[in-house]
Amino acid sequence: MAMLTIKDLEVYYGVINAVKGISFEVNQGEIIALIGANGAGKTTILHTITGLIQAKSGSIEFEGKELTKTPAHKIVSLGMAHVPEGRRIFQQLTVYDNLKMGAYTRKDKKEIADTLEMVYKRFPRLLERKNQIAGTLSGGEQQMLAMGRALMSHPSIILMDEPSMGLSPLYVSEIFDIIKEINKSGTTVLLVEQNAKKALSIANRAYVLETGKIVLSGDANELMNDDSVKKAYLGE
């Protein structure tokens, strides 16, 4: 059975129907890419999964638990972390305090310290800057902090919303390498991207979204060679 199963999801903003009956699933250990143009509904889907927006109808089942009926603040402790669009780190807090915030629901001090060490190992720059105010970090460093903060909850799945947005090409490659590593170490990844080329290059499977509907889905390699995908999303 899939780890995360989304069925017939409908989401509205007032009268605007942003997500129109979407179904997909994410299996344990996969990297799943959700690609699509600006405004396709990618962020809305992630926000609905982690409870920041209420679904109108449909179901979101995560490891046997129905998330549409779970309040947003109870979701992280189920093992699901969300790196939101635009990073949304706590700008006025230090890097260290941001990371600690990621472990807010965890109790065991020793385990938290171990995870912190693991995060610092993965992002040495965060260790160098641990006492710096987060708002003064560069865009790429802020993205790393947002990812590190999510890892602090020791999630079994991470949802990432456009981690490459606004970053220089060098940082983009680094961020995608890190996503691959995070996945190798056992964390399932649901990756939302406009950068379809990069996303497809690391994903196992992908879903293509257009104005609130899934129009294509399949193996990431196959999609990369699909003519319509090439034309619409890979600029070839």
Add this chain to the structure above:
Amino acid sequence: MSFLNHLINGFSLGSVYAIIALGYTMVYGIAKMLNFAHGDVIMVGAFAVFISMTSMGASALLSLIIAMAVCTALGVLIEKVAYRPLRNASSSLAVLITAIGVSYLLQNLALLIFGADSKSFTSIVNLKAVKLFDGQVSISGTAIVTITACIVIMVGLTLFVNKTKAGQAMKAVSEDKGAAQLMGINVNATISLTFAIGSALAAVAGALMCSAYPNLTPYSGTMPGIKAFVAAVFGGIGSIPGAMIGGLLIGIIENIGKAYISSQMADAIVFAILVVVLLIKPTGILGKNIQEKV
């Protein structure tokens, strides 16, 4: 020497403003709203002390504890019933108008229950004045307790916000409610806690204020509420040390102004200084230059 006396009285009054301003500033910082009913919660607190002491014969300390409990419950209730349903309202004006409505509601309820005539409040402080310089300078027991309370509250609150998990949650909610929820923070509970703390402090402020100025009416909270709001803006709204500095400055300016310039003009001077400060530094003395999300 009389200058010193005025200064000390200013400090004492300023401490009351500071304690009230903390409630304004915390609620603003965390819930991003101006709780204009906060001044009236002070009045309710003072009445709770008055009733407990005068009608029920409770001790000063017990009366204060009762008042804090009453105000905490009231603050949490107001938030839940009046403000929470509007939290995601598109217009922040709706919340502001609701707050003004709650303010009038509390005043009129008090008017209905207690009447308009002024009650003579018995001081909760039973401490002898300290005389210095052969009796030329006198610090009243109420002033000593008020200033001490202000310092203790200030230190306690700073420690609470910086050292406890609930305090960290407040910081997170104040910056980004959505991101805070993703961390597992219960935003509603955090905002309730903020109202609870602010309202409990309002009870303390009400009791101390009426101990120094013992006439209590249903309108007693209005002017101190407005001045404490000014103090919070003056110090930088959202900033805890800012509320303290703003409160003390306003209390001192008001008292010195009353003594040396004109007792009728004292309030005008306070507001004029606010205007000047805001022209020079729109975010207040300790305010951070963050853009407010609308």
